[in-house]
Amino acid sequence: MHEPYLTAPPDDAVWIERSWDEPECFGAVFDVHYAEIHRYVSRRLGPQAADDVSAETFALAFRRRRRFDLSHRSARPWLYGIATNLISRHRRDEVRLLRAVDRLHALAEPARGHEDEVTAKVSAQNVKGPLAGAIAALPAAQRDVLLLVALAGLSYDEVAQALDVPFGTVSSRLNRARRKLRKALGETNPLLDEEEA
């Protein structure tokens, strides 16, 4: 999870408001968030699509800058929301990418002879393939919430803001997604802490 901002808050709202009259002020928002958004998109869609989708995210945010709710000080959830909506247009690519990870995984990490077999069995690498397959099979709305929490580190509140859905919807989608993933991994997988599961 992301640390809360401990020092001066990143006042995106100030820059966005100023950009209404001085468009180039929006550059400050870009400079703060671009690399992080690019990374999120790149993980979900691969590096090439990430260049396109993250550029489009900021182009769209810029065009919609007058609609940004200035009561939110940080533009982060808003930008993640725009990126997530753009990613959803590439849903098929994303699902196939995850399936490919699942398929490739079988080859990529062969169990080696002298390794402690128990250790090998519970290593995170070993669940990577099946888990990628399970994420691919999630309904898109649940996958979005799951990845905004797991990859972007957004809080439930921020996810609700990013996707413009009620808080309760976020938590029910996330719960359903996590339940399915745990099932996919087997309920008794020793990698999962009980209190978390």
Next chain:
Amino acid sequence: MNDLDLVRGVYDDPPPPSAATAADARRRMLTQDGSLPARRRRAWRLPLGLVAAATATAVAAGLALSPGDSVRPRPGVTVGTDASSPRGMMLAAATQAELQQEGRYWYTHQRIAFAALALGRTGGYVVEERTEVFAWTGRDRGDGTSFYGRDFPGKPQTKADADAWRAAGSPPSWQIRSSGLTRTLASKPGPWQEDPPGDRGGGVFDIGGLGRFTYQELQDLPTDPEDLRKLLCEGSIKLVDGRTGAPKHCEEPGRVLDQVFSLLADTPVPSKVRAGLMRLITDYPGVQRLGAVKDPLGRAAVALAAPFDSADGRGTIQRQVLFDQRTGKLLGGRDIQLEPGPDSETWQAPGRMLDYWAVVDSGWTDAQPVLPG
């Protein structure tokens, strides 16, 4: 560790955007207002996520290989070129591949299938969950590119599966469960849906385990099998701006088959390079030459294969790559269960096809490709 940590572990750390990419994105953002519309260039799109996934995996995994570990094929050694031998058949296919005419547009139409058990009262047999993709890209940047996908109807896999399906009253759809998730397969195809083309970039291909190549760089790839082996197996993954990623590695013949499959299936490499890649895997150590087989769509094929031990308890699986001997075209790839593992389901018996990636059609045309029906 909880499940969210595990989810994070699925996603490798991608390379950061280059400074030039960031600068472009920033400029594009700020110059779109009013009188300066962003130029809408159409990007070359990656036909299959597979290659990006493989790149990301290899980049982040940083799998190191000491130089002595790599297995080297010896392309100089010839073991008879009788065109009726499995090896001769592959080399004949490579010769045909070399003769293929190139055109202005390159296209690929692929069908991807995963086998799963049909559930419920009317289930108990194996059905295939299928999707199709169609992608084309022009030779020159201004020629454009498109990428489409659609759901393809599910289908009982073998004749015995079809018989069991009919005996169950021929239900029009199936519930299946894989990766721990239950879903329904439709019996009708969905409409083609276009993924929006990117707005900028273009001419860039992410190739699994190799890195980023421009269209021109693909044209300049070597054609000699030994040079191609070096390209696939030695040095480091090539990123943008001359940066490099993880060392390349080729210790598993199945991995080499996979990489060559990706290159042939998803990128417009020139005919001579295609032929070179086919010659490379024909003689690659550990690769089995299966000779004549039928591909998943029932077409006559010549096959190469490599077995591997599944990392997730599904036993020993054989990965196959299939070619048309008469035209030299890639027909697809598939995974066949050899020996079940502790986590295999009962239907995953020896000989069962677990998945396939079929190239329905692919090649070059001079007219802009149209969507198949």
